[in-house]
Amino acid sequence: MTSMDLSGETRPASRGIAGALMALTPDIGPNKSDWPGLTTYRFERPQPAQRGEVHSLSLCYVVQGRKRWIIDGSEYICEPSDYLLFARGMRFESEILEATADRPYLSLVLQVDPAVVGSVSVDLADRRAMPPRPTRGRAAAAAARVSPADQELEGAILRFLRALATASDRKVLAPLYLREAVYRLMRAEQVSRLLHAAVVEQESTPVSEVIRYVREHLSEPLTVAALARHARMSSSTLTAKFTEATGMGPYQFVKRMRLDRAGALLMQGNLNVSEVARRVGYVSLSHFINEFKRHFGTTPRHYAAAQRDTVAMRVDQATAQPS
Numbered sequence: 001m002t003s004m005d006l007s008g009e010t011r012p013a014s015r016g017i018a019g020a021l022m023a024l025t026p027d028i029g030p031n032k033s034d035w036p037g038l039t040t041y042r043f044e045r046p047q048p049a050q051r052g053e054v055h056s057l058s059l060c061y062v063v064q065g066r067k068r069w070i071i072d073g074s075e076y077i078c079e080p081s082d083y084l085l086f087a088r089g090m091r092f093e094s095e096i097l098e099a100t101a102d103r104p105y106l107s108l109v110l111q112v113d114p115a116v117v118g119s120v121s122v123d124l125a126d127r128r129a130m131p132p133r134p135t136r137g138r139a140a141a142a143a144a145r146v147s148p149a150d151q152e153l154e155g156a157i158l159r160f161l162r163a164l165a166t167a168s169d170r171k172v173l174a175p176l177y178l179r180e181a182v183y184r185l186m187r188a189e190q191v192s193r194l195l196h197a198a199v200v201e202q203e204s205t206p207v208s209e210v211i212r213y214v215r216e217h218l219s220e221p222l223t224v225a226a227l228a229r230h231a232r233m234s235s236s237t238l239t240a241k242f243t244e245a246t247g248m249g250p251y252q253f254v255k256r257m258r259l260d261r262a263g264a265l266l267m268q269g270n271l272n273v274s275e276v277a278r279r280v281g282y283v284s285l286s287h288f289i290n291e292f293k294r295h296f297g298t299t300p301r302h303y304a305a306a307q308r309d310t311v312a313m314r315v316d317q318a319t320a321q322p323s
Contacts, residue, residue, distance in 0.1 A: 065105030121247030
C-alpha cells in the first residue's frame with residue numbers, strides 16, 4: 001500500500017474534520033455555528049428526500065455517510081470526502097442514503113463570498129500560477145459536479161473549523177483559512193464553475209453576461225472581438241473588466257472552460273476524443289490534444305482511462321466495506 005491514493009476516510013484531515021463536525025453538531029439535523037454562512041449536519045439514520053433552493057454560492061462537503069442529490073433532473077452521489085459547489089438559485093432534491101448512530105452522516109455547507117473568489121483569482125493571475133492539476137472524481141452533467149476533495153483542500157477545511165473554537169481565532173485565523181480553502185478550490189477541477197457562479201452572483205455585469213454566453217455557445221467559434229461585440233464594448237475594455245472579475249482575460253477563460261468541459265465529457269465516457277473536441281469548439285484535433293495535455297498534464301485518452309480506473313477502484317472499495 002502506498003501513501004499516494006489514500007481514501008478520504010483514512011486521511012488524517014478527514015478524521016480531524018469528522019471530529020470537528022461531531023463537536024459542531026450537538027443536535028440531529030442542521031446546526032448553525034458562530035460563523036455566518038456555515039451550517040453543519042449530523043444524521044444517525046437515512047433521511048427521506050427533501051427539496052430546497054440555494055440562496056448563495058456554497059461549498060457542500062461530505063466527510064461521512066452518503067447523500068444523493070437530484071439537480072436539474074440528474075443524480076449525483078456524494079461519498080465521504082466528496083464536495084459539490086452550489087450556485088445561487090439552484091434547486092435540488094436531496095436524500096441521506098447512509099447514516100447510523102455509530103457512523104453518523106456528517107457534512108457541512110459553507111457559503112463562499114464571491115469577492116473572496118475574485119480576490120484569489122486576481123492573486124493567482126498576478127503570480128502567473130500554473131493551471132490547476134486534475135483531481136480524480138466522477139463526471140457530472142452541466143448543472144453540477146461531484147469531485148473528491150484532495151488532502152490540501154481538506155487540510156484548509158480542517159484548519160478553518162478548528163479556528164472557530166475561540167473568538168480571537170475566529171476573527172483572525174478563520175478568514176485566512178477560508179481564503180486558503182477558496183485557493184484550493186481554484187486549483188482543482190471545478191475552477192470554471194466556481195468563477196462563473198461567483199461572477200454571476202455579484203450582480204448582472206457585462207462579464208457575467210459574457211460568461212453565460214460562452215457557456216451556452218461553447219461549441220461555436222468564440223473570439224475576444226466577438227465577445228466584446230456581444231457585451232457592447234471594446235476588446236480592451238472587456239479584457240480589463242474580465243481580468244478584474246476573474247483574474248484572467250476572456251481568451252484564457254474560454255480556453256479553460258472548453259478544457260474543463262472536455263474533461264467532464266471524457267469522464268462520462270459516452271464520446272470519443274474527436275467528438276469531445278468538436279463538442280467544446282475545437283476544429284483541429286491535434287490542437288485540442290496539445291492544449292488538453294498542457295492543461296491536464298496528460299493526453300485526453302489517458303485522462304479518460306485514468307478516471308474510469310479511479311471510479312472502478314472507488315466502487316470496489318465501497319462494495320468491499322463491511323456492513
